Amino acid sequence: MLITLLPVLAVLVSLPWWLPGRIVALRARIFARINGDEGIPVPGDLVGVERFKEVYSHPAAGGRSKGAALSDLFWYWLAPGPEMHQEHLEAGERYDAVARVTRGLLAVPRAEAEELTRRCVARTLGDVRGLVRLRDLMMPLWAEVSYELVFAEPCPRAARDLIVANANDVVTSLKCTGLRHMERRLRLTRYLTGRLTRVRLPLPPGLTPEEQAYYLQGAFFNTAVVQMSEAMAHLLMVLAQHPDVQERARTGDARYLDQVISETLRLYPLFGIAHRITTGAIPLDERNAIPAGSVLCFNYPEFHRAGFDDPGRFDPGRFRADDVHRPAAKELNHIPFGVAANRPCPAWRLAPITMRVAAQEILRRCSLDSSAVHTRSLPNRGPCLLTPLGAARRPRAALAYMRVRDRWEDVWRSLAQLVLGTYMVWDARRQRLCERHFDDRDD
Numbered sequence: 001m002l003i004t005l006l007p008v009l010a011v012l013v014s015l016p017w018w019l020p021g022r023i024v025a026l027r028a029r030i031f032a033r034i035n036g037d038e039g040i041p042v043p044g045d046l047v048g049v050e051r052f053k054e055v056y057s058h059p060a061a062g063g064r065s066k067g068a069a070l071s072d073l074f075w076y077w078l079a080p081g082p083e084m085h086q087e088h089l090e091a092g093e094r095y096d097a098v099a100r101v102t103r104g105l106l107a108v109p110r111a112e113a114e115e116l117t118r119r120c121v122a123r124t125l126g127d128v129r130g131l132v133r134l135r136d137l138m139m140p141l142w143a144e145v146s147y148e149l150v151f152a153e154p155c156p157r158a159a160r161d162l163i164v165a166n167a168n169d170v171v172t173s174l175k176c177t178g179l180r181h182m183e184r185r186l187r188l189t190r191y192l193t194g195r196l197t198r199v200r201l202p203l204p205p206g207l208t209p210e211e212q213a214y215y216l217q218g219a220f221f222n223t224a225v226v227q228m229s230e231a232m233a234h235l236l237m238v239l240a241q242h243p244d245v246q247e248r249a250r251t252g253d254a255r256y257l258d259q260v261i262s263e264t265l266r267l268y269p270l271f272g273i274a275h276r277i278t279t280g281a282i283p284l285d286e287r288n289a290i291p292a293g294s295v296l297c298f299n300y301p302e303f304h305r306a307g308f309d310d311p312g313r314f315d316p317g318r319f320r321a322d323d324v325h326r327p328a329a330k331e332l333n334h335i336p337f338g339v340a341a342n343r344p345c346p347a348w349r350l351a352p353i354t355m356r357v358a359a360q361e362i363l364r365r366c367s368l369d370s371s372a373v374h375t376r377s378l379p380n381r382g383p384c385l386l387t388p389l390g391a392a393r394r395p396r397a398a399l400a401y402m403r404v405r406d407r408w409e410d411v412w413r414s415l416a417q418l419v420l421g422t423y424m425v426w427d428a429r430r431q432r433l434c435e436r437h438f439d440d441r442d443d
């Protein structure tokens with residue numbers, strides 16, 4: 001009896017080692033099938049890595065949403081109000097007005113930004129310890145930071161809960177680990193609509209109150225919170241898995257931590273692909289051009305690997321400014337905040353400053369260990385063990401437990417992602433939020 005069951009047992013026990021990888025590949029095939037193969041991958045056969053930045057920076061690589069089936073999917077995940085999300089607005093007066101307000105709200109002097117981050121860490125993390133998920137741990141912190149950037153006053157607990165519920169729902173659906181819960185998101189929209197007059201700078205004129213609330217929700221209470229929480233989860237995972245780097249970051253100067261942040265965002269860029277729709281032809285040579293209306297898919301992870309020795313290795317030394325044998329930072333294939341000529345991230349200056357302070361504050365309080373798998377999409381939300389500095393550390397048993405739990409969670413999670421992801425891609429194609437929006441405007 002036992003002998004006949006052995007092969008079944010062997011398959012079951014080995015599931016964590018082979019099933020998640022196959023499901024990811026299957027999911028990619030299903031997504032491609034539903035979405036169609038409309039995109040031109042960059043780098044790829046048509047545009048090599050050496051012309052990546054040139055094509056990304058080309059004035060004709062400017063369309064954001066209209067004309068790409070892929071946009072329906074992003075709009076679905078970012079709803080409500082995806083048509084007011086800065087990232088997805090087409091160039092024009094409306095975009096300029098919105099981008100100006102975002103720049104204003106993010107233009108905080110360095111010392112103030114550092115102080116704000118310190119204050120919010122103290123309020124949200126307190127004496128956190130034990131087994132945590134780093135992304136979840138980070139969300140209340142960045143919810144409070146964003147709230148203060150927008151309203152210039154401390155974030156009430158009820159508002160923080162609304163913001164975290166909204167951001168969590170967006171990122172969970174983006175990673176296909178859960179479905180959208182629109183009611184949760186709309187509760188935040190209603191709250192923001194009631195507070196528009198309290199924003200510390202005038203909001204873009206010419207927008208309805210609902211559009212103004214959608215704009216704030218999209219940029220500051222969805223993108224800012226999600227991106228900062230993800231970036232910090234990656235940074236803390238890296239520190240947890242490289243004890244020597246962690247020790248040096250704790251005791252060394254700030255420049256070293258900046259190198260660690262740069263290398264973390266090189267290996268784990270927050271964008272997998274950023275897409276653009278060409279508004280005119282982009283010449284490649286005398287005979288060939290990328291035609292207007294093409295969907296260019298800029299692949300960040302691939303670009304960040306090209307041109308580095310042993311690109312999969314984590315090595316903050318790649319960003320040492322004092323090494324004369326290394327290329328200058330701007331010559332490296334490293335664009336964690338996008339390209340300057342084509343709608344880069346408006347938080348490119350503020351984000352690393354606040355990340356550094358948050359990391360310093362956490363390192364001052366505890367040591368970090370993790371045996372979980374660390375991938376760019378981080379669907380496990382960064383399992384980590386936090387031990388207060390100075391307390392007795394016996395992480396072995398906890399890390400063994402974390403490793404086994406993480407591998408098994410990966411099995412059921414990848415199955416859930418396959419089912420939920422396929423449903424959401426289908427539902428987004430059915431709803432055609434972006435296509436319908438532009439059809440209505442063209443009528």
Ligand code: HEM
Pocket residue numbers: 086087088099102219220223224225227228231265270271274275335336337338339342343344345346347351352
């Ligand atoms: C470490 C954290 C962050 C990283 C790595 C990051 C990365 C990026 C990247 C790569 C882009 C450009 C994508 C493209 O070319 O399509 C972008 C755009 C954007 N980011 Fe960030 N981001 C971060 C934090 C933030 C924060 C804190 C905000 C706060 C408002 C923010 C708001 C935006 C907006 C509004 C855009 C669209 C810009 C436009 O089209 O005008 N990001 N981000």
